[in-house]
């Protein structure tokens with residue numbers, strides 16, 4: 019179990035950031051969870067392990083409730099990655115449904131944007147309380163649809179709740195400036211909401227992404243229409259239910275389901291004020307183009323090929339834990355992952371021995387079981403793509419130290435799931451495909467380096483710039499190196515921790531704008547300047 023210590027440490031570190039919910043005795047918490055589960059309209063039945071689940075309730079949500087589409091033109095199966103079973107059928111929204119959702123959001127916006135920040139905050143805090151009460155249920159449904167381990171899914175739900183609490187705290191901080199002008203005249207600025215914002219999510223953090231986008235949007239007084247990935251459509255609608263139960267105006271947070279076509283309709287809609295997107299770089303570019311034609315602001319949280327630099331003076335134990343956290347969360351399907359692990363030559367042999375030992379010890383299997391640390395990848399095509407990257411790496415001369423193979427769990431009902439063993443690649447060089455392209459799977463590429471100047475040049479040699487990390491005991495070196503790394507989210511002596519109080523986002527092709535932290539209030543609001551004349555109009559005519 020030694021190999022799991024990094025992941026457990028992640029849990030502890032995350033709870034360190036919990037700041038607002040009063041401690042409830044555990045028996046009361048259990049009772050609350052049970053009640054919440056009974057009250058939910060979802061046909062999901064609780065059980066300890068994966069298999070034979072079905073979701074029948076509609077997954078679209080607007081005007082305050084779930085909506086079943088009358089004439090479905092386009093529908094596709096949604097899978098449970100742990101077993102390969104069909105979980106439900108996704109009904110894609112077309113132009114009439116997108117219009118209805120946006121109209122519903124416009125109506126709610128008129129009411130919500132006029133409310134005092136304090137009142138918005140109160141409703142958001144109630145939403146956070148409901149999420150805490152439904153934590154286990156939401157986490158389980160996330161696991162069933164996404165495949166990540168239940169331990170990680172609970173942390174994702176916590177991050178969603180913390181984000182809503184954090185932005186509730188900022189809801190009454192929207193303020194302007196007073197500027198004195200000659201002759202007693204003055205000007206002031208007002209920070210105002212944008213209107214109906216669109217959120218488009220990826221499949222790797224379905225519930226968390228919906229919260230990271232909606233919390234700042236709602237805090238600023240906006241309404242939102244959210245489109246989850248068609249691969250993982252089932253938990254965004256739970257967030258919509260939570261907001262509705264908490265008392266937001268009907269239609270404030272809506273969910274429309276679909277893929278590229280539905281996303282395009284949202285981005286091109288004239289009544290949409292902003293688009294916030296998480297996903298791949300090519301799709302991010304298309305979204306920016308569509309937003310440009312309507313002169314709409316965008317937030318883009320895109321991919322990465324982030325460097326993790328481990329100097330020879332690092333604490334080996336922590337560096338190994340950091341490298342595991344940087345590569346294997348969510349089966350490696352994380353945009354900020356530090357997949358290029360640069361290790362200074364003197365430490366390389368020891369580092370590899372320890373990282374391989376712990377990688378081999380990672381327990382793969384049913385993601386709903388407490389002891390599982392790695393579940394299946396999100397889909398069969400994605401698993402094939404990741405295995406293809408491992409095959410290509412071998413062809414190009416990388417050495418597989420462990421993993422990189424399809425994994426078949428002993429439990430017969432998991433045989434059709436999308437599992438693979440986590441992989442460590444050695445002898446990697448900068449021009450290999452596995453070092454240049456985002457794999458989005460449990461594949462760590464290890465590269466040797468000699469000097470600080472050399473590793474900085476190699477680390478920055480990429481079109482992406484989402485995250486970067488450095489391990490060293492030398493404080494001066496840590497800050498000197500971080501200053502020169504071209505990345506938006508950097509870590510010293512840790513990796514992949516994202517407290518909601520700090521901004522998260524990328525440099526270069528990894529994105530535009532930030533999520534979380536105070537600055538995000540600026541990305542969901544606009545500034546109005548008001549000039550007030552106290553004298554007479556000095557006309558030139």
Ligand SMILES: NC(=O)C1=CN([C@@H]2O[C@H](COP(=O)(O)OP(=O)(O)OC[C@H]3O[C@@H](n4cnc5c(N)ncnc54)[C@H](O)[C@@H]3O)[C@@H](O)[C@H]2O)C=CC1
Pocket residue numbers: 218219220221222245246247248276277278279280281282285296297298299301302304305319320321322352353400456457458
């Ligand atoms: N940076 C990140 O966090 C993520 C990166 N990826 C990378 O992208 C690859 C492909 O995964 P996908 O799910 O296909 O990512 P994607 O970027 O194509 O899709 C993300 C979201 O955008 C929507 N979308 C797609 N085309 C659109 C369009 N033209 N207009 C509006 N919305 C559109 C999708 O329906 C989904 O909700 C993955 O293998 C991975 O390498 C995937 C998910 C997250």
Ligand SMILES: C[N+](C)(C)CCCC(=O)O
Pocket residue numbers: 222223227296347351352353354514515516
């Ligand atoms: C929370 N964290 C850092 C593991 C991932 C957040 C960004 C993402 O991949 O969507």
